[in-house]
């Protein structure tokens with residue numbers, strides 16, 4: 001792996017929403033902690049016609065809105081490192097001007113593309129024609145990387161024509177989340193779980209990513225995407241891969257990604273009966289009325305804002321263990337969590353005394369609450385004259401309480417720093433993306449074949465009742 005620290009950063013899509021909410025705040029926070037080169041030059045580019053001053057004003061407003069005041073200390077120094085070059089990706093001369101403002105990439109240049117996928121190809125061509133793709137340049141790519149396997153291959157081929165894989169950094173911002181990285185620590189820095197982490201002891205796994213937000217002025221993008229492509233293809237499959245993968249030999253980009261891709265390739269094609277799709281109708285979130293998807297969109301559509309899938313990993317470790325995945329917009333609360341449901345004890349010695357055991361369960365809260373809760377059986381204190389009492393009690397760790405010292409960082413702080421420093425461990429390799437699309441495309445093809453329609457659900461509910469039935473059929477209840 002080429003490791004070099006770049007002193008230049010080129011931000012495509014610099015006036016976009018991601019830049020405003022995440023990228024500029026993350027860069028300012030990193031600069032404030034002296035984690036970027038002191039002489040770093042950050043050149044923003046987009047179609048918007050702005051000059052340096054205009055971009056700095058844009059950045060300054062974004063920071064005030066999205067970066068806590070306590071982390072804005074060095075804001076004026078940070079703003080002085082920013083410049084701006086307007087660019088229309090179809091205009092060759094615009095790239096010449098951009099190359100002139102970016103300067104020589106000899107000391108390392110990192111490029112971050114947060115643009116519409118249709119602009120990837122012309123952008124890469126423009127960069128290549130103007131000396132911005134050499135051995136000291138690496139490129140970060142923000143989703144969506146296509147809408148299916150075929151279109152993602154086109155994008156990946158275009159990028160590969162100018163950059164080798166070890167200089168391509170595909171972002172999945174869930175991997176930048178501290179709690180997601182902690183999954184690896186939980187699994188592989190403890191001896192307790194690994195011997196039980198298999199089909200002999202685990203009954204099923206649930207992964208939920210619930211959101212309360214609706215379309216959020218992303219009408220154009222979202223209606224062409226839907227929950228399966230927007231959330232399952234990337235974030236949820238990455239979570240699944242981290243939960244299910246074999247222990248990597250070392251914590252490095254090759255070993256970790258080798259293990260993840262094996263899981264992604266072992267996913268069994270889901271049948272239509274194993275998926276449920278839904279679309280929200282008007283309802284209420286936190287007692288506030290919200291409109292339905294069709295009203296927000298202004299027309300009828302069959303795009304799913306909710307999806308539940310019963311998935312299977314066809315390998316030795318996970319044979320017969322369903323992984324239930326569920327994600328949706330306008331659900332009752334924002335929560336991302338993983339539930340690992342263990343099997344019951346093979347034989348209960350307490351049964352003769354009327355006591356029931358409840359199988360152990362490990363709940364890993366990713367957001368907003370970060371916690372790890374293991375349910376254990378305990379004896380209810382007493383003389384047991386009316387029977388032996390057993391009760392499930394939680395062994396609960398709220399991670400923020402344990403680690404009050406370290407800063408709570410934005411996922412993009414981690415990812416941008418890794419891009420600048422050249423560590424690919426938390427970025428998605430091409431074979432992973434393609435295995436993810438492969439699985440998702442087959443599900444979509446099944447929906448089309450069956451002409452499956454999204455079932456409606458009321459905003460503020462947990463999705464269509466069919467999603468509950470999908471799990472209940474197996475005697476499984478979603479954790480809420």
Ligand code: BG6
Nearest residue numbers: 143173211213230231235336367
């Ligand atoms: C994005 C999706 O990738 O992830 C959005 O496009 C979604 O639709 C978002 O809202 C969720 O991210 P987070 O970090 O808020 O869970």
